[in-house]
Amino acid sequence: MKVSAIxxxxxxxxxxxxxxxxxTLDGMGFKDVNEVRQGKYFEIDVKENDPQKAQKIVxxxxxxxxxxxxxxxxxxxxxx
Amino acid sequence: MKSAVITFPGSNCDRDMHVALNKFGFKNQMVWHNDIELPxxxxxxxxxxxxxxxxxxxxxxxxxxKIMQSVINFAKSGGLVMGICNGFQILVESGLxxxxxxxxxxxxxxxxxxxxxxxxxxxxxxxxxxxxxxEFHIAHNEGNYFCTNDQLKEIEDNNQVAIYxxxxxxxxxxxxxxxxxxxxxxxxxxxxxxxxxxxxxPERMIxxxxxxxxxxxxxxxxxxxxx
Numbered sequence: 001m002k003v004s005a006i007x008x009x010x011x012x013x014x015x016x017x018x019x020x021x022x023x024t025l026d027g028m029g030f031k032d033v034n035e036v037r038q039g040k041y042f043e044i045d046v047k048e049n050d051p052q053k054a055q056k057i058v059x060x061x062x063x064x065x066x067x068x069x070x071x072x073x074x075x076x077x078x079x080x
Numbered sequence: 081m082k083s084a085v086i087t088f089p090g091s092n093c094d095r096d097m098h099v100a101l102n103k104f105g106f107k108n109q110m111v112w113h114n115d116i117e118l119p120x121x122x123x124x125x126x127x128x129x130x131x132x133x134x135x136x137x138x139x140x141x142x143x144x145x146k147i148m149q150s151v152i153n154f155a156k157s158g159g160l161v162m163g164i165c166n167g168f169q170i171l172v173e174s175g176l177x178x179x180x181x182x183x184x185x186x187x188x189x190x191x192x193x194x195x196x197x198x199x200x201x202x203x204x205x206x207x208x209x210x211x212x213x214x215e216f217h218i219a220h221n222e223g224n225y226f227c228t229n230d231q232l233k234e235i236e237d238n239n240q241v242a243i244y245x246x247x248x249x250x251x252x253x254x255x256x257x258x259x260x261x262x263x264x265x266x267x268x269x270x271x272x273x274x275x276x277x278x279x280x281x282p283e284r285m286i287x288x289x290x291x292x293x294x295x296x297x298x299x300x301x302x303x304x305x306x307x
Contacts, residue, residue, distance in 0.1 A: 016186070070231075071182065
């Protein structure tokens with residue numbers, strides 16, 4: 001199964017890259033932006049045909065390596 | 081006194097640290113990240129560099145390498161483990177010291193000398209030092225120390241802040257903070273004070289002709305404390 005996960009910075013963690021992207025968008029004329037937050041996206045093809053089990057495996061990966069839970073949250077967004 | 085410096089793929093301060101440790105009396109051994117057992121050591125050092133190309137998060141891959149389980153066991157049994165720069169990032173990623181190191185606030189790689197203030201000498205690293213303010217070198221892109229409010233309270237209650245960024249007089253104001261670190265924090269201990277992580281490089285300050293001698297004071301004192 002292919003499992004997709006996104007990792008985002010927690011709300012109270014400063015995201016300087018997001019800030020610069022926001023400023024650049026503003027300079028380009030995109031004036032309707034409140035905030036930009038940058039994150040990470042993973043597509044993991046696991047050798048598991050049961051969607052629930054596949055999700056569990058990727059959640060375990062997120063907890064142990066892909067995300068640092070002090071500053072980041074993760075979310076499984078798609079299993080196919 | 082025996083020390084061990086771990087070399088990860090992408091470490092680049094491992095040899096500098098080897099030279100510094102040997103210069104001040106340690107008998108240092110280089111250890112490859114893929115090894116399983118640490119040699120018998122009084123001090124283990126995780127050096128600076130860009131382990132695994134800083135992929136995912138700085139230090140995250142190295143913190144899972146084979147030798148780290150042995151380093152974690154050594155630290156948990158009270159052994160001295162010091163992480164400098166990328167070594168500090170590996171320490172936070174392995175959970176040996178609290179917090180994380182984020183991208184520098186102004187998104188620039190910082191390479192310069194800074195002053196740091198030692199706050200607490202009640203530990204094997206700084207005990208008996210006869211001054212508080214040291215000039216060390218920093219070179220990093222992700223040195224912006226951050227932790228949760230709960231962690232910060234615990235860190236402060238347990239006197240776990242090792243060093244703060246400051247000016248040459250030891251003033252720890254925001255304007256002397258190079259990278260946006262919470263409370264000017266440049267280095268942190270674990271609760272027991274046997275594990276030290278810090279962004280500055282004392283091993284780059286061991287020769288007057290290179291840049292200074294404050295690192296010499298640190299290493300000379302360290303080996304005397306361990307003896």
